[in-house]
Amino acid sequence: MKIVYIVAMVAEAKPFIEHYGVELQEGFFAPLPCMCYKAEVHNNELYVVLNGQQHGSDLVGCEAASVATLSAIQKINPDIIINSGTCGAFKSNGAEIADVYLGNAVMFHDRRVPGDDEWGTQALGNYPVYDKVLEMADALGFKTGKVTTGSSLDMQPCDKEIIEQNGGELKDMEGAAVAFVCSLFQKPILFVKSVTDLCDSGAETFEEFSKNLAKASEALKEANIKIIDYLTK
Amino acid sequence: MKIVYIVAMVAEAKPFIEHYGVELQEGFFAPLPCMCYKAEVHNNELYVVLNGQQHGSDLVGCEAASVATLSAIQKINPDIIINSGTCGAFKSNGAEIADVYLGNAVMFHDRRVPGDDEWGTQALGNYPVYDKVLEMADALGFKTGKVTTGSSLDMQPCDKEIIEQNGGELKDMEGAAVAFVCSLFQKPILFVKSVTDLCDSGAETFEEFSKNLAKASEALKEANIKIIDYLTK
Numbered sequence: 001m002k003i004v005y006i007v008a009m010v011a012e013a014k015p016f017i018e019h020y021g022v023e024l025q026e027g028f029f030a031p032l033p034c035m036c037y038k039a040e041v042h043n044n045e046l047y048v049v050l051n052g053q054q055h056g057s058d059l060v061g062c063e064a065a066s067v068a069t070l071s072a073i074q075k076i077n078p079d080i081i082i083n084s085g086t087c088g089a090f091k092s093n094g095a096e097i098a099d100v101y102l103g104n105a106v107m108f109h110d111r112r113v114p115g116d117d118e119w120g121t122q123a124l125g126n127y128p129v130y131d132k133v134l135e136m137a138d139a140l141g142f143k144t145g146k147v148t149t150g151s152s153l154d155m156q157p158c159d160k161e162i163i164e165q166n167g168g169e170l171k172d173m174e175g176a177a178v179a180f181v182c183s184l185f186q187k188p189i190l191f192v193k194s195v196t197d198l199c200d201s202g203a204e205t206f207e208e209f210s211k212n213l214a215k216a217s218e219a220l221k222e223a224n225i226k227i228i229d230y231l232t233k
Numbered sequence: 234m235k236i237v238y239i240v241a242m243v244a245e246a247k248p249f250i251e252h253y254g255v256e257l258q259e260g261f262f263a264p265l266p267c268m269c270y271k272a273e274v275h276n277n278e279l280y281v282v283l284n285g286q287q288h289g290s291d292l293v294g295c296e297a298a299s300v301a302t303l304s305a306i307q308k309i310n311p312d313i314i315i316n317s318g319t320c321g322a323f324k325s326n327g328a329e330i331a332d333v334y335l336g337n338a339v340m341f342h343d344r345r346v347p348g349d350d351e352w353g354t355q356a357l358g359n360y361p362v363y364d365k366v367l368e369m370a371d372a373l374g375f376k377t378g379k380v381t382t383g384s385s386l387d388m389q390p391c392d393k394e395i396i397e398q399n400g401g402e403l404k405d406m407e408g409a410a411v412a413f414v415c416s417l418f419q420k421p422i423l424f425v426k427s428v429t430d431l432c433d434s435g436a437e438t439f440e441e442f443s444k445n446l447a448k449a450s451e452a453l454k455e456a457n458i459k460i461i462d463y464l465t466k
Contacts, residue, residue: 031417031418032417033417054355054416054417055351055354055355056351056355057350057351057352057355059355060346060352060355060356061344061356062295062296062299062384063295063296063299063409063410063413063414064413066295066296066299066300066303067299067303067414067417070300070303070304108384110343110384110385111294111384111385112384112385112386112387112389113293113385113386114386114387114439115439117290118288118289118290119290119293121288122287122288122289122290122292122293123293123294123384123385151295151341151343151344151345151356151384152343152344152345152346152356153345153346153347154345154347156345156389156391158389158391176296177296180296180297181296181300183287184264184265184266184287184300185264206347206348
């Protein structure tokens with residue numbers, strides 16, 4: 001089995017990379033900035049793909065995630081793709097900092113195209129996710145929630161409205177882009193998201209995010225070890 | 234010389250495709266939905282790449298544009314990429330419906346990440362554009378302006394603020410994503426944009442867009458004929 005992780009930030013992947021001792025595959029995606037790490041786990045191939053950097057910072061957001069996912073599918077042809085990363089969530093849904101969720105659905109909340117027709121529907125996305133996610137969440141004791149993706153760290157009134165109307169719970173910056181590319185190849189996509197900030201806490205998002213990034217990334221590592229064991233044993 | 238056009242909507246490309254009689258290359262990007270048309274013009278190779286369709290409508294937006302641009306660069310290795318399409322513009326800048334502009338710069342207006350540091354800078358994008366664009370605009374009599382890209386058809390107050398602060402003039406839904414992918418390969422990117430709606434007219438964007446799409450697409454065709462002649466003669 002080939003498992004490919006798509007991760008935006010080095011900080012999100014580092015505890016995980018260190019645990020598995022995955023090795024950097026130099027030039028794997030050249031000339032693209034995406035980085036590929038590889039290890040063997042219980043006779044399965046584990047790849048961790050980072051979006052890479054440009055202009056001195058990690059490439060976050062939907063365009064970089066689209067590029068990394070497309071490249072990873074083309075070069076590795078994985079059996080499953082896992083998008084692991086941090087997210088904002090909502091106190092009103094019972095979320096707490098460093099909680100780990102599996103995504104039971106995925107949508108965009110910042111692609112506003114009017115209409116209930118095929119244009120409006122396509123803009124929201126609502127791509128399929130890994131079909132055994134509920135079974136996995138049950139077995140491993142994870143909560144589940146709907147991933148909702150936008151290109152910004154904050155949440156504007158127009159975002160909040162769409163998130164509420166469509167039941168978004170885990171606000172991230174890459175998930176739906178990864179799922180869109182997976183949908184083009186019918187590849188299963190699993191989301192593992194850990195909470196860095198509570199969108200309805202009133203706190204400043206960037207401060208909360210920065211303060212909780214290390215803790216949430218550690219929680220991601222622990223969750224991903226369980227998930228890889230579950231998938232490969 | 235290999236010229237690759239990246240176009241989101243069939244309606245935007247159709248007058249142009251009919252003029253050049255470019256031929257569909259069946260399965261060129263399979264299993265991706267992107268479509269490739271090809272013709273020879275003055276002994277140069279002309280490709281028109283459409284994002285393709287999903288769920289019954291043309292794939293618009295930044296994720297589909299990222300996928301199409303990456304695939305086109307990998308499969309065709311063009312000398313220049315041209316993103317041709319419609320846009321919103323501003324009466325206050327002197328824009329009128331069906332005006333054609335060349336892009337003299339490009340940015341995102343809906344990737345809000347705080348800070349004047351490398352994170353905030355990267356979110357805005359500001360990728361390089363074709364370095365002979367001013368010379369070309371002069372020679373062919375086109376106006377020039379800064380392309381500003383977001384994933385939505387409307388313009389929310391948060392978008393307007395970023396567009397005004399950064400001098401955005403031609404509001405589209407793909408340009409900066411195409412430019413981002415081009416920047417990863419150092420490929421020259423030229424923008425040809427025709428105005429379907431005036432963002433500061435008070436009119437409903439979707440209605441204006443729909444009403445003027447055919448006229449703006451016809452203007453795009455005429456502009457692209459001049460541009461291809463200029464590049465290939």
